[in-house]
Each structure stands twice: as C-alpha cells, then as structure tokens.
Amino acid sequence: MRAFACAVCSSLLGFENSVCVTCGTDQGFSMPRMALVPVPSDGSAVACANLAAAGCQWLVDHSGQLCLSCRLTRKRPNDADSEGLAAWAKTESAKRRLIYQLLDLVLPVVSLDDDPAGVAFELLSSRDESVITGHADGVVTIDLAEGNDAKLEAMRLQMGEAYRTMLGHLRHETGHYYWQVLVDGAVPDVGWVRDQGSRRAWERGEDSLAAFRELFGDERADYADALEKHYDDGPPADWRSSYVSEYATSHPWEDWAETFAHYLHITDSIQTAASYGIVVEGADVVDAKAQHLRTRPVDAPSELPTMESLIAHWLPLSYALNASNRSMGHDDLYPFVLSETVIAKLAFVHDLVRRG
Secondary structure, eight states: OEEEOOOOOOEEOOOTOOOOOOOOOEEEEEEEEEEEEEOOOOSSSSEEETTTHOOOEEEESTTTOOOOOHHTTEOOTOOOOOOHHHHHHHHHHHHHHHHHHHHHHTTOOOOOTOOTSSSEEEEEETTSOOOOOETTTTEEEGGGGSSSSHHHHHHHHTTTTTTOOOHHHHHHHHHHHHHHIIIIIIOOOOOOOOSSSSOOOOOHHHHHHHHHHHHHHHHSSSSHHHHHHHHHHHHHGGGGGGGGGSGGGHHHHHHHHHHHHHHHHHHHHHHHHHHTTTOOOOTTOOTTTSSOOOOOOSGGGGGGGOHHHHHHOOOOOHHHHHHHHHHHHOSSSSSOOHHHHHHHHHHHHHHHTOOO
16 A cells, blocks of 8 residues: 555545544545545545445545445445444455555456446345355455454464454455456456546456466366365465465465465555655565555556566565564564465466556
8 A cells, every 4th residue: 555645734644544634634535546635625526425434535426426445345234233334334444455456456346236247245244144255256245243353363263374354355355256357267358447437358368277277276176175175184284385375275266366365465565665665675675666666556557566576575574574563572464485386376466467
C-alpha cells in the first residue's frame, strides 16, 4: 500500500481515512487516480453509500451509489444483526485493500452481477449458520466469525498454521478465481474497470496450463480425495523444499492459491516499505531504489518490476521485519521460507500478471 498525504495540509493519511485528522478535510479514495483526495465541494463525487455502515470512503458519482469494492459483495449480514454487521465492516476494510492491490497490479476486477466471468463475495457468519470459507465459480465465501481475533487465533492453532489473517483469507480465495482468469483460460473476456473506461481481453492458452502443471502439478487430480489425504496424513516431510506452506501440498489448486496470496503479501509489503522510504541494505539487493520500489501506479502490467528484483529486495526486508517483531516480543511477521522452487512458482504468477 502506498503512503497517502492530505492535499490541503500535507499530513500523512491512512488508507482508511475519511477525514484528515490534522485539518479536518473530508477525504475519499478516487479509483481513477488511485489516491486519496479531498471530497469535491461541488458534489461531482461523493462517498460510497457504505460510508456509515462499513467505513467505505471510496468516491462514486451519485449519492446512494455503491463503489466497485462494495458492489462485489452480494451477500452480507442483515441490518438487524449488529454483531454480524461489525464483523462485515471489518472484513470490507480488508477487502478494499485487496481490491486496491488487484487494480494496482492492473488485474481485471469486475462484478459477477455485471459479467458472468466476474467475481463476487459472500460475507457471512458461521455464528448463526454453516459457512465454509472457499471459492466456487467466481464466488468467494468468507466466514465473518474469523473477524474475531480470538476465533482467528484459535483456528490458526487448530489448523497448525504459521499465519492466518482475514486479508490472507481474501487473497487466498481470490487466488482461486485468478487461476481461472490467468491460467485456465476459462474466463476469456473480463472487463477491467480501474479507469471506468477500457475493456481488455484476457486469453490464456495451453502454454500457460502446461507450464502450471509442470510447476504445481496436475489440477485434474481428484480434489476431495486430495484434501482428505492431506488432513489424514499431513504434508510430506520435505514440504518446505517445494511449497510455501503445509496447506499448499494438498492439491495443485491450493498450491496456486497459497502462492498467489504470498505474491500479494510480498508485493504489497515491498510497496509499503518503498512508500515510507524504508530501504534495507542486503548482499542480494540490486538497484533497490530504482526498479522495484514502486511508489506510483504503472500504466501497463509490463512496467512491473521483475520477480528477481522483487525477491532481491524482499529477502533482506523480511529479515528486518521479522527482527523488529521479535524486538517487540511478537512472532515473526513473515514466518515462511522461500525455496528456489517456491520462488519459481512466484515468478510464474508474476509473469502471468505482467503479461496483462
């Protein structure tokens, strides 16, 4: 996430700010400009209709209108469920960060209600009904109960995971959707709406699928059987040499989704560090300030830095972040090891993004 500043007083703003706490200017996120801007006084743009309910300050054209991020949510708790609404608002905040990053990477983001090849989110709580976090045919389902920190930590320990967050869930499950878009070719024409203008054709052929199978395995393996075997037997003893997490070993689809999520973790963290002027010197850092510390939106995916330069910066940065967390008595911020095979998988994801 980039750093934002108030255009009136130059004070730093958080991505979630709807008002500058220094000068009191109302702020809104402009999707065409990919920046926080003062809300126009002439009414040419106003805050999303979910400003009060979910804290969404993304700008829209008319009062009562939902922004792109909010329109992607097609199911949420009802208005009488105060606890569910609070969890929903917290999850929507994480989702806006996800949507911002997808747009920033020039990936297609379009509502399933507008295009049968689009994506939708169903944000529901297992407190009152059975909800399974997952993805199916462009629909991402998230259990809002995990918005509760205690429940999230309990599930992390129960599943034996090193890392578990709501943003991580959103990135992982959305990764399944982008497998369809970027690898499978099952979504041949998806609109890109960052500037509410152009449409682009996203076409992937057999080459992408063949390369995927070489790196990740054959996704045609029975998914249910693979998950059952994973939960019964656990991961192979040497999983760290080829996978970014234990869950990634369960099936090629899960390996892709975990790798895609980590790609978003890494690129977002690097961008944040760059925006705040954080440069960690390390033996493997090459051209750290020039190529891969992006602080402005790119005009085309091909302008994104190479994976080699991203990894060269990420390794020393992640070491420093982990050391800082330990200094505060916390667990590592990024408790993962990136083997050569995992880096190759990350590079595959990055190559598909850059082809856009």
